[in-house]
Amino acid sequence: MSSSDSDDSYSHDEYWLNDYEEGNGPPLIKKKSRLICAVLHNQVEILRDLLDSPKWYNVHDSWGYSLLQIAARQERYKSFKYLLSIPDFPFDIVTKQGTTALGVALDSYMYNDIWREEYFTYELIKKGACIDEVYFQGESPLARALERHYYKSARLLIRRGADVNCVNSNRNESPLDMTVNRNQIELVMTLLAYGAQPTVYHFERSVFYNGSFEEQETLCLYIFDQYSNLELRLDVLLKLAEAKSPLFYHILKCPIKITIQYEYLSLYFRIMCSMNIDCLRLVIQKFGHSINELFSRSVLSDTDYTGGDGKPIYLRNLNLMLESELKSTAITFINNVNRSELFQDLIELGYKETAITQLYCYLLSYGLNIAELDLQIIYKKFGCCELFKILLHMDVQMGIPKVYIKNVIAVFMYDINMNLDRFFQKPYNYCKNSINELRRYFFHPKLNEMSCHNDETGGYLPERDFQEMPRLTELARNIFRKFFIKKFKIKTCSEFYSRLNDLAISNLYKKIINYETILY
Numbered sequence: 001m002s003s004s005d006s007d008d009s010y011s012h013d014e015y016w017l018n019d020y021e022e023g024n025g026p027p028l029i030k031k032k033s034r035l036i037c038a039v040l041h042n043q044v045e046i047l048r049d050l051l052d053s054p055k056w057y058n059v060h061d062s063w064g065y066s067l068l069q070i071a072a073r074q075e076r077y078k079s080f081k082y083l084l085s086i087p088d089f090p091f092d093i094v095t096k097q098g099t100t101a102l103g104v105a106l107d108s109y110m111y112n113d114i115w116r117e118e119y120f121t122y123e124l125i126k127k128g129a130c131i132d133e134v135y136f137q138g139e140s141p142l143a144r145a146l147e148r149h150y151y152k153s154a155r156l157l158i159r160r161g162a163d164v165n166c167v168n169s170n171r172n173e174s175p176l177d178m179t180v181n182r183n184q185i186e187l188v189m190t191l192l193a194y195g196a197q198p199t200v201y202h203f204e205r206s207v208f209y210n211g212s213f214e215e216q217e218t219l220c221l222y223i224f225d226q227y228s229n230l231e232l233r234l235d236v237l238l239k240l241a242e243a244k245s246p247l248f249y250h251i252l253k254c255p256i257k258i259t260i261q262y263e264y265l266s267l268y269f270r271i272m273c274s275m276n277i278d279c280l281r282l283v284i285q286k287f288g289h290s291i292n293e294l295f296s297r298s299v300l301s302d303t304d305y306t307g308g309d310g311k312p313i314y315l316r317n318l319n320l321m322l323e324s325e326l327k328s329t330a331i332t333f334i335n336n337v338n339r340s341e342l343f344q345d346l347i348e349l350g351y352k353e354t355a356i357t358q359l360y361c362y363l364l365s366y367g368l369n370i371a372e373l374d375l376q377i378i379y380k381k382f383g384c385c386e387l388f389k390i391l392l393h394m395d396v397q398m399g400i401p402k403v404y405i406k407n408v409i410a411v412f413m414y415d416i417n418m419n420l421d422r423f424f425q426k427p428y429n430y431c432k433n434s435i436n437e438l439r440r441y442f443f444h445p446k447l448n449e450m451s452c453h454n455d456e457t458g459g460y461l462p463e464r465d466f467q468e469m470p471r472l473t474e475l476a477r478n479i480f481r482k483f484f485i486k487k488f489k490i491k492t493c494s495e496f497y498s499r500l501n502d503l504a505i506s507n508l509y510k511k512i513i514n515y516e517t518i519l520y
Helices: 016-021 031-040 045-051 055-060 067-073 079-087 101-105 118-127 141-148 151-157 175-179 185-193 201-207 213-223 233-243 246-252 264-272 279-299 317-321 325-335 342-347 353-364 370-380 386-392 409-414 418-427 434-438 447-454 470-485 493-502 508-513
Strands: 109-111 229-232 257-258
Touching: 016 213, 016 353, 031 045, 031 055, 031 067, 031 079, 045 079, 045 101, 045 508, 067 079, 067 101, 067 109, 067 118, 067 151, 101 229, 141 151, 141 175, 141 185, 151 185, 151 386, 175 185, 201 213, 201 229, 201 233, 213 246, 213 508, 229 233, 233 257, 233 264, 233 279, 264 279, 264 317, 264 325, 279 317, 279 325, 317 325, 342 353, 353 370, 353 386, 370 386, 370 409, 386 409, 386 493, 409 434, 409 447, 418 447, 470 493, 470 508, 493 508
Parallel strands: 229 257
Antiparallel strands: none
């Protein structure tokens, strides 16, 4: 039968039973039309009668799909099984695009992002379908089987001689790349047994994406030995140390070089703070120079902190780092890192104010710089607590990310130049209840007016008649602060609070002067 004679005038999608009931389907006059329709509706008896000569095996629809390809594409189990059972049925016929039945079975989604059933792929491979074809995306049958999680078919392809080191041209992945970290240890072992070439990259992926220990151990023993001189990412080594994995100790015995990705600075630090201290000591002993170089890089640019996923921060680990050769660079890193998320982590982990105070004071003894953001974080969580008061006596590096919304009362406490005029210039830089907060400390008509007309002030406070005494107290406080700062030429909050503590006045007055006492 010639190509033109074997091609039907309609696509197989047009041969649906409900179309015939409505009289809208293509006519079933031609034999090839009846063949396609029988395949679609799993009518094996009709197929058996119509396929009375090999010349009918090559029937295609208008899209170029053969009978077997139509059965696989539309998941027609009975038709597919029958066609494969015919001894001389040509299961490697190609479409107009050059795709075989195996390619169709491995091709696109069936519907709604769901892959076709693996049955069709597996049966074609078992029957002896060609496994060397390459699809237009540059994928091999093995790559497609792995992508679709057809692991039974993948193992059969490997045993049939598929290239286990073939790299996809579109994604630059080998079969081992696609298998590692999917917890398919049996498939990983099969690939290795048939000649797949593991690299440090595969081991790193398995560790980084929490592959099973059996998978990590298999790859490790294939890759690392006393004769190797390989490079390993620092975060991978630290993750092994954090988990107290036996592989960590095995790798330390091998001659390896550590590679550092400087964009993960805070991740390295975070793991080192939470890992087993004995493992940390070994890491510092063997790779202290590399870690020193790592922490020193934080000076070159702003460093974001990466959250710790609920892991604790151990003071004993910090102490080990700060008492080791990492001392100077570790504190440099802490000074340069954006600490908002670091201490937010501590708060979310349930650390109490006393524990966070202990940590701050410990780091202060090693030269920790206090930033404005530190004061904002502490005040937001604990208010004017003991730690906040301690930090007010330190030199504070002013400046805060514009995206961070400030608590206005905290600013009045640590910024001696802060006043209402500065607030009125940019009230949107502060949290939305700032106006009502300020009304508890200041009597000012503009604050009252803004509170009554602004729905974003964090709650409505009605106009009130103020008694004379609090207003005089506010006036005295404001005048005293101006005089006090000018008299002693005070430039920083640490100077202000040191001088204030030296004054022989009641603590009641000191709390009014430093805004601890609410006046209204």
